Amino acid sequence: MEAIGVVCEVCDWRYFALDDETVPDVDRSIACPHCGSPRMVPLDQDTVDHVYSAPPEMVVPFGVSEAKLAQQIATFASGIPYAPPDLTTTALRHRLQRLYLPMWLVDVDVSTQWGAEVGFDYEVVSHQERYADGVGWRTAEVRETRVRWEPRIGTLERHYDNTAAPALETQAALQRVLGSFDLARAEPYRPESLGRVLVRMPDRSPEAAWPDAVAALQDRAAQECQVAAEADYIRSYRWSPAYANPAWTLLLLPVLAAAYLDDDGAPRRVLIHGQTGQVYGVRRGSMKRA
Numbered sequence: 001m002e003a004i005g006v007v008c009e010v011c012d013w014r015y016f017a018l019d020d021e022t023v024p025d026v027d028r029s030i031a032c033p034h035c036g037s038p039r040m041v042p043l044d045q046d047t048v049d050h051v052y053s054a055p056p057e058m059v060v061p062f063g064v065s066e067a068k069l070a071q072q073i074a075t076f077a078s079g080i081p082y083a084p085p086d087l088t089t090t091a092l093r094h095r096l097q098r099l100y101l102p103m104w105l106v107d108v109d110v111s112t113q114w115g116a117e118v119g120f121d122y123e124v125v126s127h128q129e130r131y132a133d134g135v136g137w138r139t140a141e142v143r144e145t146r147v148r149w150e151p152r153i154g155t156l157e158r159h160y161d162n163t164a165a166p167a168l169e170t171q172a173a174l175q176r177v178l179g180s181f182d183l184a185r186a187e188p189y190r191p192e193s194l195g196r197v198l199v200r201m202p203d204r205s206p207e208a209a210w211p212d213a214v215a216a217l218q219d220r221a222a223q224e225c226q227v228a229a230e231a232d233y234i235r236s237y238r239w240s241p242a243y244a245n246p247a248w249t250l251l252l253l254p255v256l257a258a259a260y261l262d263d264d265g266a267p268r269r270v271l272i273h274g275q276t277g278q279v280y281g282v283r284r285g286s287m288k289r290a
């Protein structure tokens, strides 16, 4: 990736500018999507190469409709007693700035022996004798589903593509306030598909993300073993994997950044989920209207 790094001097969020047009210079100021500051300066290339500058491979596209966005902004505003007059869909819409947050994707070869218990649904039919006055004895058939568990062992040698893991220290906190992303919608990255958009740089190393990737890989492997056994359930999955040839790339998650003005004319930042329109920001009421 011919990425140029920029850093916000105020909040220290770092970004990749994938397109020359998004790189700030003397004639053109680019505001920081996170804090709104125009003090965005290029990072020197050594710093960019030194951080985790893996290429983007997949992108979750922006998918929130205008109507849904308007509804979510209205919901956010209605949660504030005496919402500031500037907190409207029309005002926010003009200040929306697209941004992508990174997740790691890792491709890796796995070889392992595995063991598990696999479960199969089966039906038990029994009969109950019931007595009622005027009716007499009746026999009722009772059907009940139970699970039969069987042990299974096997081996697995397989290449796994694109296991996702957090690339930001704050990913869990962000997803708590914005909601999770539908990664199944991810599409292959094409440089021209992004346009003038900043991508936040990972601040979490692949080594730090690896245990999360391993947990996700184990879930994927367990599900496949369940399918292979044609079972309805799997439990107590255990394995002793050896990994080879890990390759790291990025998955990009869509977020909109915007600001509304409080009574003092000071901007209050909000972040908006690019798929659901879920809004997160400090809910600052209007003292004047109160």
Ligand SMILES: [Zn+2]
Residues within 6 Å of the ligand: 008, 009, 010, 011, 012, 013, 032, 033, 034, 035, 036, 037
């Ligand atoms: Zn900033």
